[in-house]
Amino acid sequence: MPYPALVRLLGAAAGSAAHSAAAPAARPAGADVPRLTARQTAVLTLMAEGHGNAVIARTLSCSEHTVKNVVYELMARLQARNRAHAVARAVRHSLI
Template sequence: MGEVCTRHVAVAVHAFDPISYVGITGLFRDRPEIRLVTDNDVPDAEVIVVVAAGVDSEVLAQLRNLARRTTARLLLVVDELRESDLLSVVECGLAGVIPRSEATAQRLASSVLAAAQGRGQLPDDLLGALLRQVNRLQREVLTPRGLTVSGLDPREVDVLRLLAEGFGTADIAEKLAYSERTVKNIVHNVLNRLGLRNRPHAVAWAVREGLI
């Protein structure tokens, strides 16, 4: 029988105190699926595990900095996460949050592998809190301004959906009871605001974001 090829995920650990760093890296060292990399090799990391006691301005700045510097997926291991901070950390592009009390070697390894595969992980209570915050944001901030969480208004979503179905400007105008000029203006505004190149690019973006 041939040897089984094991996937090794390159992982970097960022901790705000040396004891946490030693503790988390120690949990990874005996995991054959994990390959630890040093700070100097962060650009090579597929997943970066950030360890913190809580979430404050320093932690948020570190998360944003890592998100800008690398393409790695970010996991946050945290002692305490206030519901009011949840949306802020999600906006930093986190792939998952792990309570420190649940950060066993097995849990960390499975979360790293899930993140490397593009999957996110959030404890049920935090997921519920996040959904409440998104609903509140939609209800109190976006809806009064005619927007959705995606940053698009309902008219823009309707136009993109019809573009994805292959309809041209005249057909879209007829279906939505708009003038052709209005349809063109809607598409133009979406392209400019989101930095998209053309209509196919806009459709691809909307599909990728799960809007259509």
């Protein structure tokens, strides 16, 4: 699914949940929202566009090993099981 379509879809789902009477109470702003570095945000954005580690490394002018380390840090910080889950959590928290 293209990234802009995913953002629209998740935004629509969040909007309808906010208007639902059964929706849970809203969290305070900034609660449980992980903070990302500029490099983590750049890697995550390229991951969301579907690029692999080699392309991300070339785009950011760094090594594939560096990209792997950043992805590993992202997975831990976002508490994600895989790359798709990391992107979904980042979109949900408006990090990308």
